[in-house]
Amino acid sequence: MPPPGNAAGQERGLQGLDLHRAYPQLFTRSEADLVTSLQGAAATVRPRHKLVQAGVPVTACSYLLEGFAGRYRADHQGRRQLLGLLIPGDFIDLPTWRLGHSDHEIVALAPARVCALPHAAISDLRQDAPDLYDKLWQVTLLDAAIERYWTFRNGRLTGRARIASLFAEALVRQYARGLCGLNGCPLPISQTDLAEACGMTPVHANRMLGELRQEQVCLFLDGRVEVMDLAGLFRQAQFDWDYLYLPPEISERLAEIARGEAAPVPQGWARQAAARRVRRL
Amino acid sequence: MPPPGNAAGQERGLQGLDLHRAYPQLFTRSEADLVTSLQGAAATVRPRHKLVQAGVPVTACSYLLEGFAGRYRADHQGRRQLLGLLIPGDFIDLPTWRLGHSDHEIVALAPARVCALPHAAISDLRQDAPDLYDKLWQVTLLDAAIERYWTFRNGRLTGRARIASLFAEALVRQYARGLCGLNGCPLPISQTDLAEACGMTPVHANRMLGELRQEQVCLFLDGRVEVMDLAGLFRQAQFDWDYLYLPPEISERLAEIARGEAAPVPQGWARQAAARRVRRL
DNA sequence: CGCGGAGTTGAACGCATTCAAGTCTTGTGG
DNA sequence: CCACAAGACTTGAATGCGTTCAACTCCGCG
Numbered sequence: 001m002p003p004p005g006n007a008a009g010q011e012r013g014l015q016g017l018d019l020h021r022a023y024p025q026l027f028t029r030s031e032a033d034l035v036t037s038l039q040g041a042a043a044t045v046r047p048r049h050k051l052v053q054a055g056v057p058v059t060a061c062s063y064l065l066e067g068f069a070g071r072y073r074a075d076h077q078g079r080r081q082l083l084g085l086l087i088p089g090d091f092i093d094l095p096t097w098r099l100g101h102s103d104h105e106i107v108a109l110a111p112a113r114v115c116a117l118p119h120a121a122i123s124d125l126r127q128d129a130p131d132l133y134d135k136l137w138q139v140t141l142l143d144a145a146i147e148r149y150w151t152f153r154n155g156r157l158t159g160r161a162r163i164a165s166l167f168a169e170a171l172v173r174q175y176a177r178g179l180c181g182l183n184g185c186p187l188p189i190s191q192t193d194l195a196e197a198c199g200m201t202p203v204h205a206n207r208m209l210g211e212l213r214q215e216q217v218c219l220f221l222d223g224r225v226e227v228m229d230l231a232g233l234f235r236q237a238q239f240d241w242d243y244l245y246l247p248p249e250i251s252e253r254l255a256e257i258a259r260g261e262a263a264p265v266p267q268g269w270a271r272q273a274a275a276r277r278v279r280r281l
Numbered sequence: 282m283p284p285p286g287n288a289a290g291q292e293r294g295l296q297g298l299d300l301h302r303a304y305p306q307l308f309t310r311s312e313a314d315l316v317t318s319l320q321g322a323a324a325t326v327r328p329r330h331k332l333v334q335a336g337v338p339v340t341a342c343s344y345l346l347e348g349f350a351g352r353y354r355a356d357h358q359g360r361r362q363l364l365g366l367l368i369p370g371d372f373i374d375l376p377t378w379r380l381g382h383s384d385h386e387i388v389a390l391a392p393a394r395v396c397a398l399p400h401a402a403i404s405d406l407r408q409d410a411p412d413l414y415d416k417l418w419q420v421t422l423l424d425a426a427i428e429r430y431w432t433f434r435n436g437r438l439t440g441r442a443r444i445a446s447l448f449a450e451a452l453v454r455q456y457a458r459g460l461c462g463l464n465g466c467p468l469p470i471s472q473t474d475l476a477e478a479c480g481m482t483p484v485h486a487n488r489m490l491g492e493l494r495q496e497q498v499c500l501f502l503d504g505r506v507e508v509m510d511l512a513g514l515f516r517q518a519q520f521d522w523d524y525l526y527l528p529p530e531i532s533e534r535l536a537e538i539a540r541g542e543a544a545p546v547p548q549g550w551a552r553q554a555a556a557r558r559v560r561r562l
Numbered sequence: 563c564g565c566g567g568a569g570t571t572g573a574a575c576g577c578a579t580t581c582a583a584g585t586c587t588t589g590t591g592g
Numbered sequence: 593c594c595a596c597a598a599g600a601c602t603t604g605a606a607t608g609c610g611t612t613c614a615a616c617t618c619c620g621c622g
Contacts, residue, residue, distance in 0.1 A: 054523070055523065071429070073430070073433045073437075075433075075437045075438065075519055076519045079437055080437075081432065081433045081436040081437040083429050083432050083433060084429070095422045095425070095426075098415065098418055098419040098422055099419065099422055099423075099426075099526065103426050103429075103523050103524040103526070104429065104524075126411060126415075130407060134379065134407075137379055137418045137421070138379040138380065140418070140421065140422060140425070141376045141379055141380055141421060141425075142380075143425070144376070144421070144422075144424070144425035144428065145376075145380075145384050147425065147428060147429050147432065148352070148364050148365070148384075148385065148425075148428050149354070150432045151362065151364050151428065151431045151432045151435060152354045152356075152362045152364060154432060154435055154436050154480070155362040155435045155480030156354075156356045156360055156361075156362040156480065157356065158609080159609075159610070190567090190568065190569090191568075191569065192568080192569095199435070199436030199437065200610070200611090201610075201611055201612080202568090202569085203570090203571090203610090203611075203612080203613095204609090204610055204611070206569065206570065206571085207570090207571090207610090210570085210571095238356055238357045242335070242336065242384050243384040243385075245380065245384070439577080440577075440578070471599090471600065471601090472600075472601065473600080473601095481578070481579085482578075482579055482580080483600090483601085484578090484579075484580080484581095484602090484603090485577090485578055485579070487601065487602065487603085488578090488602090488603090491602085491603095
């Protein structure tokens with residue numbers, strides 16, 4: 001069973017603002033094309049550069065075509081907590097359409113390509129395509145559901161489970177967009193970023209990664225997650241994907257795997273990487 | 282400077298669905314009245330009873346008139362993590378209007394009065410009052426901002442700061458609705474609920490409450506938070522209220538207090554309670 | 563060649579959990 | 593009216609998960 005989305009399925013991101021690709025269960029091809037026609041110029045952003053500054057009024061929303069970004073808030077000592085992970089196909093700050101500014105910072109975690117969608121263009125949609133306009137509301141609700149899950153993850157799971165859960169989320173969300181298979185996914189962020197996402201220190205994140213590696217669950221190397229045992233990853237993470245509101249065929253595929261049926265075989269790349277890894281340690 | 286909202290200002294909750302009272306910066310009186318005219322019958326719910334069950338399709342949204350409720354998700358061992366606190370004036374599950382069901386459970390934490398707002402009624406608003414309809418979207422975004430802050434709180438603050446931060450949020454949100462002054466607020470939940478909100482054990486929550494009490498910051502007793510030193514509470518919590526998108530006059534009032542100007546004097550009740558407490562220990 | 567960032571590992575410390583035993587209050591039934 | 597059970601709260605002591613501090617390797621880059 002091939003991953004959904006277009007046949008290529010493994011490129012780095014999206015060519016343009018494509019809501020049908022990002023939310024196939026939500027936007028029709030023609031609805032997505034209408035939004036695409038409204039997009040502004042694309043721009044490239046370097047890692048560690050801010051995409052959105054908290055408190056600053058904006059007149060356009062950004063959309064992530066390629067690369068990865070993170071929402072975050074820092075405490076008074078400057079220590080950051082990541083609040084959400086943005087993957088290709090996500091709106092970066094759609095809520096600013098109604099709120100006018102963001103309450104948190106958003107930073108590129110990897111080289112990113114973004115494009116703009118002016119608030120004025122969204123405004124026109126309200127009259128011209130009310131159903132489509134409603135679906136943009138729905139997108140903000142889907143993002144909120146994901147962000148809510150982060151509270152659960154960091155509040156009730158142990159360190160290793162938090163890492164596993166974040167990997168599971170990154171994999172499944174990208175898989176649902178046809179951006180990867182089920183053997184692994186891009187995640188070009190540092191161990192420090194990972195630690196800031198999971199509410200722990202980089203040192204501890206490193207140790208938990210070592211445990212997951214030794215238990216043959218997954219490895220995090222060269223900006224990718226390679227999954228050796230997806231059912232095991234889900235188990236370690238106590239992972240539930242209900243909060244992602246996935247299309248039924250994706251949910252069912254994941255359920256099969258969690259039950260231990262039709263486990264995907266680790267591919268060459270992972271094997272080689274594991275071997276390299278073991279040799280070096 | 283008196284608290285905003287109606288003059289009484291200190292009753293237990295709202296008489297009916299009143300969006301002007303809940304979001305004075307957002308809904309005009311007449312907009313709020315229009316929504317009120319659409320509300321269904323009110324109902325009373327006992328503590329510990331579920332208001333919303335995850336995954337079950339619903340055809341109406343609920344609105345919390347009085348009492349307190351909590352969003353939560355449980356792990357595989359049944360341990361709960363609260364994901365949000367609902368106070369009088371909050372929509373309980375407005376996102377179900379677009380998503381059809383909730384991804385998390387919602388439970389009454391105290392005796393609650395709720396009323397319904399049928400999805401069909403919201404649907405009509407899209408045509409009849411598009412600006413109002415947009416503001417409902419905005420309400421879901423405000424809720425999302427609060428829930429996002431919970432990730433920060435539990436991820437980057439120490440135990441004591443988490444408790445203080447939650448108290449600060451409960452106080453400020455109720456104050457902004459004229460449901461309390463700045464000396465304290467209702468919070469009729471158990472220490473176990475508090476612990477589940479802050480991602481810690483009940484035992485530890487209890488100890489942190491003891492520290493806050495001994496340091497003369499606040500006390501949590503008989504279902505209320507009594508604040509003896511609001512600036513101190515904000516400091517302990519590293520509290521920032523930007524994420525609440527408050528009306529300017531409220532923000533400015535809070536900023537004054539945080540700067541140490543015009544600190545509100547603790548009132549008789551708190552003094553008495555503190556005395557009682559000390560006597561008993 | 564030297565520098566800095568990312569990753570890795572060890573050891574000591576400490577915050578929070580866990581287990582346990584209490585108190586106090588409330589509600590229920592004899 | 594009292595006995596009793598159940599739940600919320602409190603406190604102590606032992607344990608352990610995660611942090612902190614520190615040293616070191618690896619690698620890309622000027």
